[in-house]
Amino acid sequence: MFVQLGILITSLNPATPALRRFFNESHMIRYSQPASNDYLTFLVTLTMSMVMFGAILGSIASPVFAMLMTRRTAMISYHMATLLSIMLMSPVTYYCNSYEAIIIGRFVSGFARGYGMNIATLMVTELSCVENLAVCQSPPGWLLPLGFVIGTVTGHPKVLGSDSMWPILVALPGVLSVFYLLNAVIIPPSPVLLLRAKKKNEAYKTMIKLRSSTKDAVRQEFSQLEKQVMEGPQSHRVAFSELLTNPAYRRQLFIACVILTNIQSIGFINIMLYSDAIFIDAGVSPEYATYPSIGVCSEAVLLAFVGSFILKGLQMRRVLISGNLIIAISCVALAITAALKDLSPAMPYANVFATVVYMFGVGTGPMLVSFPLMVQSVNKYPQANAQILIVAGTVFWVAASAIGFSAPYLFKFLGPYAWLAYTVMTALTTTYFIFFLKSS
Structure with missing residues (x-):
């Protein structure tokens, strides 16, 4: 699931030029005139962000799937929904010249990931005792970046990101769904x-x-x-209203929401969705912009994978804070190097280096410990953990939608100084972690 999500988020990043051309051709067929640049930007941004919009609804609906289905059946329905979304995004979009189909397909795919991610997190909490939850929850920290790498590499115009191959690119996650469905019967x-x-x-x-x-x-x-x-008090399950009226539950809910929202407030989703455009705006040649994108995604995989083996011995709160501090400093460096790109030919390289440092902070901080730290915190109240995870997961996708959709427009109006907005948000969450999050 997490590999699929990574592919879904990043694959269209290097394939954006091909996608824009397809949108423009479809517009020409319908209206006999090319689409405006602003309209194409809107369509691309909406297509990119529709995964997050769908995930909001999916996360809200996850209690229904959790109550009416077994965990295995819910995951089967997730993969079936994934295949349905691929049918919309690939053959229907391409052969019908319908950009609405890919937008709807991305929404369906996001819906599946919204409830699938919550169900998967619940499943992991049911596979281990509390003491080992950090280790069991660490794989998403490197499986997600692995999907980022696969998506970025396969989305390159010389691989599957061309005008004729992008329908195969968007169908790529379906391979993992088919594999799961073929083996679902043996999953206990x-x-x-x-x-x-x-x-x-x-x-x-x-x-x-x-x-x-x-x-x-x-x-x-x-x-x-x-x-x-x-x-565990199995006879009583906490109602969602109790999460707000009970001080203990309310505090754990707020902690979970802040930990997951922090992943979005640092601006990480923007690099995954628009890294090629960010590097191009910083002065990197469009021909080579995908290569540093592949590099920073690969860095995230390596850091998270190595970190997962030493996670049990780490104080996750300190790891999260140190990662956030590196990210905040890197955002300032990204703003400066992008603003001064015309001052020196070396500035684009400095911008790429700042992104590498930024990704180091992500890979050794939020990406590594956010999920295990959140689950470990929530599991202090087993009777409420499912409800807290669902609400926190919904807040996570709301933040991703808002930040992911607004990013192109934020950079359009503020230019490189938009990075300072992420510096401020990172500083706020880091302050909360320092003063209010107990050591873990």
Whole structure:
């Protein structure tokens, strides 16, 4: 899922010129005149952001999927929705010359990811005891950047980002969905659900399949997990209204929302959606703009992958704060180097270097620890964790939609100084983490 999301977000970034040409050709066929540059910018921005808009609705709808379906059935429906969205984005869009189809397809895909991401997070919380949640939640930190790399590489005009190949590009995530559906039948229920169903032996066998550690380590973890399930108040599930009326729940909800919103407030989604355009505006030749995009995405994968192996020994709060500080400084450097691009031929290279430093902050900070830190915090109240995750996930996508859609217009009006807006937002969330987030 997270690899698919990464591909979906970044694949159209280097393929934007081909997409603009397709939109313009479709407009010519309909209205016998070319589309204005502003209208094409609007269509591209809407297409890019529609994933996030759909994810808002999907996240809101995730309680319905969680209640009416098993975890496995919900994930099957997610992958079926993904294939439906691909049908809209690829053959329907291309052969019908309909840019509305790709916009709707991206919305459907986003809807699937909105509820799929929440269900997947719940599934992970049911695979391990609280003590090991950080390790179990770390894979999204490097699987998502891996998708970024795959999307950026395959979206290059010399690969699948050309005028004739981009329909194949948008269909690429479907390969992973087909693979999942072919193997869905052998995926067992989570240990927690089996324990709640009084199927202890099956739960233990499932835990053994999921772990590569020694039997003693598995037995110890299973005992901890069983204890948590027995102690958890299963008879009472917190209503969404209680998240606001209960001070303890309200605080955990606010923490979860700030942690996830921080990923968006640092401006990370803008680099993933528009990095080629950002580098071009900073003076990099359009012919070579995709290569630094591939480089920074690869850097994020490497940092997150290495970090996932040492995450258990880290103080995640300190990691998050240090990453944010690096990001804030890098945003200032990005603004300066882009503003002074005409001063020296070296400025575009300095801008790329500032982006590399920025991505270092992301990869060693928010991208690495946000999800495990949020889940670890939420799991202090097992009876409310599902509701908190759903609300926080919805807020996450609302922030992504607002920041992702507004970015081109923000940079149009403020120019390179738009980066300072992200510096301010990063400083605000970092201040909260320093003074109000307890050590983890």
